[in-house]
Amino acid sequence: MNKNQISDNQILASISQDDYKMLFSHLEKVSLLSGQVIYQQHKVIEYVYFPLHSMISLVHNLSNQTTTEIALIGNEGFVGLSVFLGGNIASGDAIVQIPDSAMRLDVKIFEAEFKRGGSLQKILLLYTQARIIQVSQNVVCKCHHHIDNQFACWLLHAHDCVGSNELALTQKFIAQMLGVRRASVTQVAQKFQENGIIHYSRGHIRILNRLFLELSACECYTFVKSEFKRLLNFS
Template structure:
């Protein structure tokens, strides 16, 4: 993806920038290709770069001492990686893992902070995104505690589908169990239930969304809550 394409279809957090601000922002960034499984941040590490996904997808993951992992949020082209810099926090508190390869804008943390100081529109957009991200993390915590695996899986697939291009999601049961914080057998049962209803297809690490409206019905209300949060955030960013 070249610079011209990025300027015409940027990360949605950058929609509120003027054409001149966006051009400067892209000029100060590198366009990078991120691969599935690539680690962008580790807990305790200093944040050297921020990432603005264009057509890739990243997971924010908490890992316990036992080695158990749980995805608490995901970031697509509606957000950014490294948002804690907005609060003056220079170290990552969480692991960030690429779960959908693609292109992103990468900027040094120092350059990003400079742009924040020069652009009130960018600062306002990042603040609104930070609030939406905190709400999503809280919603995910409640969902993991109160809801069964099948509706949680449907929600997770919908959130991933929203942030990727096309209906095919390259996901293994092992990866899904890690992201949902449940046993692999539980994911297998839930995926088979969704497949038996014709909502998805699953074959060797590839999930295909066949019936999006049906998948929304199978999901818990947390998906709707998430979507409303981000729709409000992006609307205000775009028109503020």
């Protein structure tokens, strides 16, 4: 496996060639299925995942059986942030929302490479800062911005994660991730479809006009994207 084969993940593509040579024999390409739970709350983490074209949600489960999304991760990042911060127990679930492939790495190999202090360590520390900014901005967004804006932001993040206009997503799922009623998402989706921004059919969303989608989003999307670019030079 050469470095070009994993260049679809921006973190792996950013490490030095020498550091990649130390990791390549340990990286395993795996297929992820829709709905697959790769981390389960309060369970030991065994692998970290670097999505290539898949999309993974980190969610917290509440005692009333509801769930809320904390972060959405695609090819700009990786799943397993807590591992190099000293924790190997998942604080929430990590669920595959859009299936495809990812590179998987055993946590022991990952920890050893991080502690070695090479390019991976530097990139992951910057990524952690960017992810904290994103999670913080999500809190602000959910408290202060209209559901229309949040829906547009979420679709833009999903589009960035997988690099495709075709998204296999249900309104029920999006409502769970945004922490709102399904009826609210249905109303927004209908409005966006009437305005030619998206086409929605059961379990499937097609983005028709990304520019209009960006105009419908609040400032949170461009702010988070600019922070990833500033810190990591990710597009």
